[in-house]
Amino acid sequence: MSKGTLLVTRDGPVATVLLSNPGRRNTLTARMWREFAVVLAPLAEDPDVLVVIIRGDGEDFSAGADISDLKAILHNPDNGLHDGGDVTAGEEAIAAFPKPVIAAVDGYCLGGAWQVAGACDFRLASDRAVFGITPAKIGIVYPLSGIERLVRLAGPGAAKYLLFSGDFVPAEQALRLGLVERVIPQADFWTDVASFAHRLAGRSQLSLQAMKELVDIIAFVGTEGAGHSGRNALEQASNRWQEEMAAAADPGIGVRAFLAKEDPVFTWTGPGRTQANITDDSLQHEEEAR
Template identity: 65%
Template sequence: MTGTLQVEYNGPVATILLDNERRRNAMTKNMWQQFQPILQHLADKESVKVVVVRGAGENFSAGADISDLKDILHDPDTGRHDGGHVTAGENALASFPKPTIAAVDGYCIGGGWQIAGACDIRLATDRSTFGITPAKVGIVYPLSGIERLVKLAGPATAKYLLFSGDFIPAAEAMSLGLLARVIPQASFWTEITEFAERLASRSQLSIQAMKDIVDVIAAGGYRLGETNAEWQREMAVSGEPEIGITAFLSKQTPEFKWTGRHSRLLDL
């Protein structure tokens, strides 16, 4: 079967490579199914602090592999046709506890956008192209992807993108709220590396706590007070503030220790 997900390590940064380059990294059923076990392994791996998702070669992903589409969208366990394998992979990425960066170059279309949209931060080159194209092939986009798009861009923009299936350049994608930054292609991978390493140097307690809290707020705020209280208690016993404040006062770079391995929160 063509297409796979590869994992590469560079210190505290792990990169998930969407590898189906001959087909512009179109996502096969096999590739979607690999997300959950890979992400579980990376969540458990203490040395990994940040995950970058990118495509092999010159494109992020041209979306779902059309030749594999029926199997991708069908969940044989339930008999439902609501995005089964796509939704499972997307949700595994969205719920991953550590920070995730979608590094988008070239085409980011259809299911490729679902992957990028499930990441915490989306950065793209100035030559990237985006499109959400279910109306071009007569399918209903998976609910998880529609919900995430509406939260990011609002209902009017979501309808524009979903109804038309039009391709838009990176600058327009950023203006519509789909991207955090657009970076010149010539310096893109250097900046991605530097940014990921910068996130890895920050307190992972702070990042994971604030990621959790932001996600709860975005989901409507259910259990917000309880979630915040749990993280405040974790902060109080973690030693992270003492490390950060001591380093700040002595004008040194802090060396944070928290990994989450023994945290009650990550076992809930």
């Protein structure tokens, strides 16, 4: 049985998590699903890591959960999860990561690999990428967390089409269905992915992390649909981030750079880590900029 592993590399503020199971199209073993939480935890705490890319090792993103390991993956009694086992645990570790995560999909992204891609903030696909969500082909029920994300991204009709048929769809069709945000010519793919990641790394991490949390609450918890509790969760998170912004230097840095027509160099690295306040002068400049 292939062991497989997740490998981490660094390019300045951008970390790459490599799905590596050579010779098996990077199928994801039980060990690999469990490794997501292990490898992402230190990246979340590292103030020098601002963006994460998840990609496959070689020509494919991943052909999904390792079928030879499927029983262990879906029914691991040690993780306390009744739906999806290690798959759901790995998916949720990605979704809970506080910084931007990009799925860079080249080649095949099949079965459980969609749960990896779906849990990321962005899905960038090369024009040779192929997607397929295939539980009906092997007689299993796709984990609820994966179905929920698929429905929210693609809608119920497209979700049923993909889940029921198990059809493989090319990148351009995946774009039309809402599975990916961009399709990039393969010749330019890795250059464009790296450029996008570094562009995000240059933005205010205060802005990115705050808005990531707020968008996710709206998308996955809801506001009106979830009733009073959903609205409360959204308002509490928004208030907390407004307080963080009031104590951070990033707004002042951004305003001064905008007025000077310079690129800002933001300093916020995490909640409670920045002590400088926005100055009255910065606020005045902000009003003038408006």
